[in-house]
Amino acid sequence: AAAELAASQEASLYLVGGLVRDCLLDKTPKDADLVITANAIRFGQDLLQGTSYKTTLHHRFGNLSADINGFKLDITTARSEVYPAPGKLPEVGAGDIKADLFRRDFKINAMAISLSQQNSGCLVDPYDGLTDLKQGKLSVLHPKSFQDDPSRIWRALRYSERLGFDISAETLALLKRDMQLIPLIGADRLRYEIECVLEEAKPENIFLKAEETGVLRYSLPGVKADGWLVGKFAEARKIYGTCIPRVIYYCLLSARLNKLQAENLVTGLNPGKYITGCLGDYRYLAENLPELEKTGLRPSHLYKILVKCRKEARQSFYIASDNPLVRQNISLFEEELSNIKPHLKGADLIALGFTPGPAIQTILRELLFLKLDGQLTSRADEID
Ligand code: CTP
Numbered sequence: 001a002a003a004e005l006a007a008s009q010e011a012s013l014y015l016v017g018g019l020v021r022d023c024l025l026d027k028t029p030k031d032a033d034l035v036i037t038a039n040a041i042r043f044g045q046d047l048l049q050g051t052s053y054k055t056t057l058h059h060r061f062g063n064l065s066a067d068i069n070g071f072k073l074d075i076t077t078a079r080s081e082v083y084p085a086p087g088k089l090p091e092v093g094a095g096d097i098k099a100d101l102f103r104r105d106f107k108i109n110a111m112a113i114s115l116s117q118q119n120s121g122c123l124v125d126p127y128d129g130l131t132d133l134k135q136g137k138l139s140v141l142h143p144k145s146f147q148d149d150p151s152r153i154w155r156a157l158r159y160s161e162r163l164g165f166d167i168s169a170e171t172l173a174l175l176k177r178d179m180q181l182i183p184l185i186g187a188d189r190l191r192y193e194i195e196c197v198l199e200e201a202k203p204e205n206i207f208l209k210a211e212e213t214g215v216l217r218y219s220l221p222g223v224k225a226d227g228w229l230v231g232k233f234a235e236a237r238k239i240y241g242t243c244i245p246r247v248i249y250y251c252l253l254s255a256r257l258n259k260l261q262a263e264n265l266v267t268g269l270n271p272g273k274y275i276t277g278c279l280g281d282y283r284y285l286a287e288n289l290p291e292l293e294k295t296g297l298r299p300s301h302l303y304k305i306l307v308k309c310r311k312e313a314r315q316s317f318y319i320a321s322d323n324p325l326v327r328q329n330i331s332l333f334e335e336e337l338s339n340i341k342p343h344l345k346g347a348d349l350i351a352l353g354f355t356p357g358p359a360i361q362t363i364l365r366e367l368l369f370l371k372l373d374g375q376l377t378s379r380a381d382e383i384d
Pocket residue numbers: 016017018019030031033103104105106109110149151152155
């Protein structure tokens with residue numbers, strides 16, 4: 001249907017980018033990108049007419065995205081791009097498929113498969129991406145690629161790890177030449193790249209590459225990727241499996257930062273309210289470390305320290321801690337103390353003659369603390 005529709009609009013239609021690469025590598029693609037030499041929004045709307053798939057229009061770049069039962073389809077008009085300055089978004093002009101492929105990051109991502117009726121299935125590979133693919137090599141199309149878009153530096157590290165490809169010597173030299181431009185992409189685009197890294201199977205290996213090349217210093221100042229981080233990321237995955245919340249990784253990345261560096265991490269990535277809150281809780285736990293390292297703490301005291309934090313911050317702190325006493329205290333809270341509740345409820349207190357209001361909360365808290373410390377064992381004790 002897509003090929004017929006494209007023919008009726010006298011346009012050529014192509015599959016491009018990651019899907020072509022992944023199909024040639026026999027891997028399952030994550031999403032599909034189509035390029036058409038016509039108005040992509042009109043083509044997409046005609047193609048999806050009568051379906052209930054959710055679509056989003058991006059008028060600036062003239063493209064349409066659709067969610068096909070969880071699989072993302074992106075349809076773009078073939079275009080050429082000129083970058084006005086490093087890190088800025090490109091200015092877009094008309095272009096054919098060759099120009100469209102030339103605007104892309106790496107040769108392996110600059111191939112297309114024609115879907116047009118006359119040459120359906122033909123590979124379009126003007127920059128010889130297939131050779132790189134066969135040699136397990138990653139290289140940019142031109143020397144200004146990382147200057148045009150410094151976020152591609154993180155993409156290079158990510159693909160290199162995911163596909164097990166080597167970054168070519170020329171591309172590596174360009175990456176090192178241009179990595180100082182990374183801060184120009186701004187917090188939101190950098191966060192997007194870092195979160196793409198965190199979605200990979202072993203993000204720690206990508207951070208190791210970033211450390212080795214120097215990219216990490218220009219992206220997340222103060223963050224260290226080394227054996228410690230590798231061990232902690234792996235331990236976190238053992239606990240959470242593949243559905244690990246990314247906030248855990250964030251906390252582990254921030255674990256060895258000082259206060260100022262941790263604040264800069266938040267400004268540098270602008271990770272949203274919840275993650276920022278967890279990172280704040282993590283710092284609070286770090287400041288309370290001397291207490292958390294003690295044995296025989298009064299349970300109510302331990303409870304008061306830990307109850308203030310989000311669960312993910314506590315769990316990250318547990319993983320990051322190399323001190324068994326800290327781990328023991330956090331486990332005690334998670335497994336026992338956090339489940340303890342007084343027998344009496346607010347309604348019971350009111351029935352006993354207390355006036356409704358904030359005092360009820362205070363009494364319930366005091367009852368809880370006494371119960372945590374073993375001073376109240378029964379409902380009758382609480383009433384007394
Ligand atoms: N692209 C680019 N420069 C970027 C981002 C994307 O040139 N900074 C191009 C690449 O050709 C890429 C395509 O846009 O293949 C689609 O981008 P994206 O969906 O991010 O990448 P995929 O290649 O689909 O890879 P992934 O498997 O990680 O989704």
